[in-house]
Amino acid sequence: DTGVSQDPRHKITKRGQNVTFRCDPISEHNRLYWYRQTLGQGPEFLTYFQNEAQLEKSRLLSDRFSAERPKGSFSTLEIQRTEQGDSAMYLCASSSPRITTDTQYFGPGTRLTVL
Amino acid sequence: AQSVAQPEDQVNVAEGNPLTVKCTYSVSGNPYLFWYVQYPNRGLQFLLKYITGDNLVKGSYGFEAEFNKSQTSFHLKKPSALVSDSALYFCAVLRAGKSTFGDGTTLTVKP
Numbered sequence: 001d002t003g004v005s006q007d008p009r010h011k012i013t014k015r016g017q018n019v020t021f022r023c024d025p026i027s028e029h030n031r032l033y034w035y036r037q038t039l040g041q042g043p044e045f046l047t048y049f050q051n052e053a054q055l056e057k058s059r060l061l062s063d064r065f066s067a068e069r070p071k072g073s074f075s076t077l078e079i080q081r082t083e084q085g086d087s088a089m090y091l092c093a094s095s096s097p098r099i100t101t102d103t104q105y106f107g108p109g110t111r112l113t114v115l
Numbered sequence: 116a117q118s119v120a121q122p123e124d125q126v127n128v129a130e131g132n133p134l135t136v137k138c139t140y141s142v143s144g145n146p147y148l149f150w151y152v153q154y155p156n157r158g159l160q161f162l163l164k165y166i167t168g169d170n171l172v173k174g175s176y177g178f179e180a181e182f183n184k185s186q187t188s189f190h191l192k193k194p195s196a197l198v199s200d201s202a203l204y205f206c207a208v209l210r211a212g213k214s215t216f217g218d219g220t221t222l223t224v225k226p
Contacts, residue, residue: 004158031212033214035214035216040218040219041218041219042119042205042207042216042217042218042219043159043205043214043216044216045213045214045215048212048213050212055212056212056213091158091159093159101147101164101166102147102209103149103161103164104149104161104209104214105161106151106158106159106160107158108157108158109158
């Protein structure tokens with residue numbers, strides 16, 4: 001068990017470009033979460049999967065954002081037509097109601113900078 | 116809607132003194148409550164949680180937290196602070212799959 005991993009760790013892009021981030025959860029965990037964190041604030045919930053089903057989606061997640069977890073293992077978060085306001089740290093976490101009583105374990109994050 | 120408040124942006128204590136980082140919450144039903152710590156350029160690390168049972172919860176690195184239902188609080192405590200405890204601390208509430216975090220409290224422990 002190597003913990004939650006995220007790729008890339010850093011991404012710099014130009015406004016209007018599309019970006020995709022990947023999250024690999026802890027293997028036994030069936031729940032996966034995406035958050036966005038900006039400087040001086042706590043993580044803001046974006047979306048949550050149980051296995052491959054996306055069960056909850058925040059109003060923060062505009063139409064430009066989409067997340068998938070096709071086989072109930074890794075997940076991707078895509079941002080289309082990036083804007084400068086999308087610059088933030090994107091955090092992924094995983095949990096298991098059975099194993100961790102839903103304690104979420106976080107990855108190191110992907111820092112996105114939109115120029 | 117659920118919410119978490121951490122009323123202090125910054126807490127400063129001297130090494131060896133007790134520390135308290137405050138958290139209050141608002142949520143319907145019985146929440147799960149968590150504390151996480153974040154070091155610079157690192158992800159969040161789990162410290163402790165309250166699900167049910169004893170109101171005093173013990174966690175990693177000598178931290179503990181007291182759940183107070185009537186005051187809707189979940190304050191983080193440590194009897195004797197270390198310089199290495201200096202970091203950003205987040206309180207969170209989990210209900211029905213959705214987590215809400217506070218804005219964090221920066222703890223600085225001075226030698």
